Amino acid sequence: MTDVDNWPPNPTIGLMPAEAARRWPDREALVFEGRRWTYRELDDEIARAARALIGIGVGRGDHVALWLSSKPQFIFLFFAIIRIGAVAVPMSTRYRRIEVEHVLRKLDCAVLILTPQVGPADLAALAREVLGLDATPAAGGKVAVADFPALRRIVLAEPGDMPGALSWDDFLGHADAAPEGEVARRAQAVSPDDMALICQTSGSTGLPKGAMLNHRVIRLGLDRTAAQGFAESDVHIHFLPLFHSFGLLVLTFHSILTGGRIVLLDRFDAAEVVRLVDREKATTLHGFDTHYRDILAFGDRHPEYDLGSLRFALFPAGPESLSGIVEEVNRRLCPTGSGYGLTETSTTVTATPGGATLDQRARASGMPMPGVELRILDPDTGRDLPPDAPGEILVRYYGLMTGYYKQPGATAEALDAAGWLHTGDMGLLRPDGHLRYLGRYKDLIKVGGESVSPAEIEHLLLRMEGVAEVAVVAAPDPRLREVPAAFVVPGPGATVTLEAVERFCTGQIASYKVPRRVISIDALPRLPDGKVFRRALRERLAETA
Incomplete structure (x- = not known):
């Protein structure tokens, strides 16, 4: 370690x-x-x-x-x-x-x-x-x-x-x-x-x-490897894109800082990941919900591959809609660890400590690492909020971006005079000291005067028979300004209709949270970091309005 x-x-x-190279000259560093x-x-x-x-x-x-x-x-x-x-x-x-x-x-x-x-x-x-x-x-x-x-x-x-x-x-x-x-x-x-x-x-x-980043991010990497127990014996399956900070500044840094071995893929392929875990006796995975669902599904179809060497999976958690798949990975593959971060923070500034409970792994986003300060602010009043109260996440530490290149106005909006980064993310600090990320404020749906979290509706719809994946975004409405619209990836042979969704939701959530449109889609569009590309879904809604 x-x-x-x-x-x-x-x-x-x-x-x-x-x-x-000075420390481990003859150890394997990279496989491709x-x-x-x-x-x-x-x-x-x-x-x-x-x-x-x-x-x-x-x-x-x-x-x-x-x-x-x-x-x-x-x-x-x-x-x-x-x-x-x-x-x-x-x-x-x-x-x-x-x-x-x-x-x-x-x-x-x-x-x-x-x-x-x-x-x-x-x-x-x-x-x-x-x-x-x-x-x-x-x-x-x-x-x-x-x-x-x-x-x-x-x-x-x-x-x-x-x-x-x-x-x-x-x-x-x-x-x-x-x-x-x-x-x-x-x-x-x-x-x-x-x-x-x-x-x-x-x-x-x-x-x-x-976002301009300096070399101070190495300290964050060292603290993260210590918190999550990475060692030179680790073999990391690396399928995350290197152009994204998660794949570059987290996984790549983890391995080099500890003398581990990177098994690199130029794209994600669940079958190849499972085969490589078996062949290379891999110990760690890093990814998002779609990756883990595909890995588990392929593993189920091919029990001849041994995944028993896995000891840890990094899986950013927090929203309730992810808790089920996180628990499944913990039960069927290995313990997971979470983290919260964004480009401007040079990746994750929180980490799940060793000995964390399943609830902390599945419904929290880790604890702040040394030197990292977090605040939760009421976005309307600017006041600090108590534990368990959701608000905007603010971060301050030594490795924040120094600003946006040649964009002083955008920099001033994000970084205040006291050095706090205003993330635009919604979250809360739990009484146990863990941060819980809940989503982007810009993704909230304003139904009349009510704020609706897409994650809440998504979590409910994932329990509905026939729904494999779902993403909820705002659809324009002439009376209420916005209403929820659900993009649904149906399971094999399933059909999901608006009427069925309405029946399922009635009595379980407030009526204004029930989706007013349901659109079936073969696959959800995603950004390189694995997050749903909600702007693309909103644009598709505008085209079909």
Whole structure:
């Protein structure tokens, strides 16, 4: 188990793998599609990528966009960028034209490194369209795009075709151009207070904002590994997207900080997860409700696979609608731990302690970690609320974002003068000291003068026969302003109608909470972090109104 005090004082993110290589040089660090890297080999890959970045002209403070699938190159590049004092800008592979244009221009990206094809998405073609590169000649191996004045280089992390872009092999060939010892010199010049990365908010209600994070998040990672008992014997199945802070700053950091082994998948596939747990004797999973439901279902169909090596599953909990699946995972797989956080807090700032009860694992979001302060405020009066009273969650600690990049107005709205982050999330502090996350305030439905929580209705409807999944959003109403609408994923062979939902809900919840519309859907749209993409559902409602 990792002791916070055993790490060097004021560590920096770029040197984390180097410290791990010093401690555990011959331990396996990374597994991907049958290939394996020790910690020494992992650090060698990062060092080579760092030299190549210097060789193509990446300087201190330059912003480097990573538009990559979850493959080893992402890990190599992420730590290499930060090691030489540049700033990593992870981008979702689900982004399309408007979002790509927004990030590359507004965040002043000097270099774009991309995977040309991710599943059916042709990212190279999309980048050509956004940048207009088909009509832009390359000069000296660089690109020049008038509408994106900061952009100088494009690198393809895998084979593909794009004007002016360096292939992966050509990129690595530039490592020879880096002066001897330059990587080490730049790494030593990095301060823990320097900006290390810019993580994008989910964009669930608009274009993403770039949250600026520094190296202080390492301390949070160390405290989290200690709270949740991670050790060098752990084998972590990693299917969460690396461009998202949960997959990058939680799971990846956990493993490197403790000398564990990452078994990496470039996408979630329940069958492959179960097979890898059996083959690699994995000890941990990290994911959301959909992931665990699929894993349990595949495991039921294939009892020949042994999942008995699992000892811990990180599963953010709190809303009552999740309690049933959390309890099922605890009963059938292994104990779970919860946590609460968001991009602006550089991931989870709470953790479920060892020895927690099932109720605390299933209906709470963990306890604040050392140095983390939480408050629950009445959003109308601004007053602090007592235990068990729901209000807005405020967070203050050493690792909060320093602000949104070049958005002082949005920064001032989120961070007050006393250093508190106003999250916009609804939650409560339980008498036992655990936080309980209840949902986003913007997702509340205002029915007349009444506030309705979608999570309450979802929890009820999940008990209805024939309902496999459900998400409730606000539908416009000329008299009441908003009413609940339920998007339902029916179970196999089931049909769920509005009339059936009304009959089921009557007498169980107040009449104004009963959904006025029911829409059957094959699958709920989700954001990269696994949360339901409620904006997409609201847009679908508007289209069918």
